[in-house]
Amino acid sequence: MSVAVPARRADPDAPAPEALWEERVQRAAHPVAYPALRSARNRPVVRVPRIGVVVSDAELAREVLLDLDHFSKVGPGAPSDLWTPVLGPSVLLNMEGAEHAVLRRALGPLFSPRAVRELVAADGDRGAGVLPDLTRRLAAGETVDLAEAVSAQAGAVICGMVGLPPTDEAVRSSMAAAQTITGMVRLHRHGLTRPQVAQARSVLERLTAPARAAYRAGDPATVPGRMRDLGLSEREAMGAVGAFVLTGTETIQSLVPRLVAIAHDTGWTARLLADDARLRRRAVEEGLRVTVPTPAMLRSVRADTSVGGVPVSAGDRVVIATVNCCRAGGGFDPDRSIEPAVRHLWFGAGPHFCLGMPLAMAQVDAVLDALAAAATDGLVPVVGRRRAARAVLVPSYSSLEIGLRSADGSPNLVQASARTWEAS
Numbered sequence: 001m002s003v004a005v006p007a008r009r010a011d012p013d014a015p016a017p018e019a020l021w022e023e024r025v026q027r028a029a030h031p032v033a034y035p036a037l038r039s040a041r042n043r044p045v046v047r048v049p050r051i052g053v054v055v056s057d058a059e060l061a062r063e064v065l066l067d068l069d070h071f072s073k074v075g076p077g078a079p080s081d082l083w084t085p086v087l088g089p090s091v092l093l094n095m096e097g098a099e100h101a102v103l104r105r106a107l108g109p110l111f112s113p114r115a116v117r118e119l120v121a122a123d124g125d126r127g128a129g130v131l132p133d134l135t136r137r138l139a140a141g142e143t144v145d146l147a148e149a150v151s152a153q154a155g156a157v158i159c160g161m162v163g164l165p166p167t168d169e170a171v172r173s174s175m176a177a178a179q180t181i182t183g184m185v186r187l188h189r190h191g192l193t194r195p196q197v198a199q200a201r202s203v204l205e206r207l208t209a210p211a212r213a214a215y216r217a218g219d220p221a222t223v224p225g226r227m228r229d230l231g232l233s234e235r236e237a238m239g240a241v242g243a244f245v246l247t248g249t250e251t252i253q254s255l256v257p258r259l260v261a262i263a264h265d266t267g268w269t270a271r272l273l274a275d276d277a278r279l280r281r282r283a284v285e286e287g288l289r290v291t292v293p294t295p296a297m298l299r300s301v302r303a304d305t306s307v308g309g310v311p312v313s314a315g316d317r318v319v320i321a322t323v324n325c326c327r328a329g330g331g332f333d334p335d336r337s338i339e340p341a342v343r344h345l346w347f348g349a350g351p352h353f354c355l356g357m358p359l360a361m362a363q364v365d366a367v368l369d370a371l372a373a374a375a376t377d378g379l380v381p382v383v384g385r386r387r388a389a390r391a392v393l394v395p396s397y398s399s400l401e402i403g404l405r406s407a408d409g410s411p412n413l414v415q416a417s418a419r420t421w422e423a424s
């Protein structure tokens with residue numbers, strides 16, 4: 001496959017199209033918190049009123065994530081404030097120490113290469129699955145909304161986790177349920193309000209009802225059934241299912257369309273979809289580095305100490321601005337090597353490093369394979385109209401139209417689509 005023509009810029013000093021779109025995606029999600037976080041980017045550590053002690057330096061971020069004596073995910077301002085009232089006290093992301101390590105070890109086999117392959121393939125096995133459909137429609141010359149397709153695929157994976165057959169209705173309502181809950185979170189608020197907690201619990205109860213039934217039936221073909229086989233109590237299993245749904249859906253929905261959009265805007269699409277695993281891995285990692293689907297990580301200070309020379313006291317909130325740490329290295333450029341301190345920081349570091357990384361990578365690969373299968377005969381998917389999602393926790397596109405065009409003569413749709421977005 002030949003290389004796609006990069007979008008041409010009339011003014012070389014103007015911000016690159018991919019940077020402009022990324023900025024729009026971020027600001028549409030968090031019009032207040034994102035500018036506040038970014039304003040801290042030139043200081044390694046700084047106290048920002050209402051938000052916390054913001055860390056924007058990758059090495060210092062790692063120090064915090066690895067210093068378990070002074071920083072915790074449990075305590076004032078930490079994820080436990082947000083999630084314990086909704087998910088209960090033992091769902092990995094609000095645990096520390098030996099109990100956390102035991103639960104992680106127990107859940108590990110669910111993310112083995114074989115287990116994640118099966119979860120991701122379950123959708124395609126239905127024959128009329130989302131990704132085979134994506135390939136068919138693109139190859140037939142249709143314009144497809146990639147954001148919608150990725151959302152349906154992520155929803156199908158949730159259905160697999162909670163033990164539901166992935167019917168269209170089940171997929172839609174699973175995604176809507178996950179988004180209802182995550183959409184309540186705001187960086188400047190430390191927890192959810194009482195009515196929000198009540199609503200989140202009832203949404204989650206409905207979503208995980210089939211998981212509870214699958215756990216009780218103990219069917220090892222289902223994820224909840226396997227959790228029972230792995231020795232998890234019903235409470236732990238339901239908490240884990242809830243945590244997976246909340247951490248593992250919007251991140252994928254965020255990453256994949258943004259990666260494809262960035263590849264389009266920088267002329268990388270053909271290389272991203274080429275039959276070259278190493279090149280694809282680099283482009284995906286670079287996509288993760290510049291999109292940072294989890295833009296911040298929260299910790300509570302357990303005991304007085306300092307971060308990069310800034311004193312912090314027990315009870316303070318530390319906000320690791322992963323988006324600042326990762327993007328300090330500049331714009332999307334898979335040919336450049338990644339600083340060791342930044343490498344994989346988008347998945348965290350230390351004992352809470354993303355448990356779902358293998359599933360995330362398998363989902364990304366599945367979508368890219370579906371696009372590559374359509375992109376034959378010198379054609380590549382190019383991006384048409386797009387729209388950034390508003391008031392969501394994880395910045396993303398609510399719509400990203402793609403269609404196949406010739407790789408060497410594709411029309412430059414970037415500016416046309418930017419105008420459409422501005423007009424909408």
Ligand code: HEM
Pocket residue numbers: 092093094104243244245247248249251252255292293294297298345346347348349351352353354355356357359360
């Ligand atoms: C591109 C996709 C993803 C990104 C960028 C991402 C990022 C992260 C990050 C940064 C953390 C650490 C947070 C912290 O230390 O405060 C984390 C933890 C976690 N992630 Fe992911 N994640 C992704 C996809 C997934 C998926 C698909 C799942 C599947 C269920 C998942 C499950 C989890 C879980 C359970 C944790 C908590 C682990 C623990 O506390 O021990 N993630 N993720």
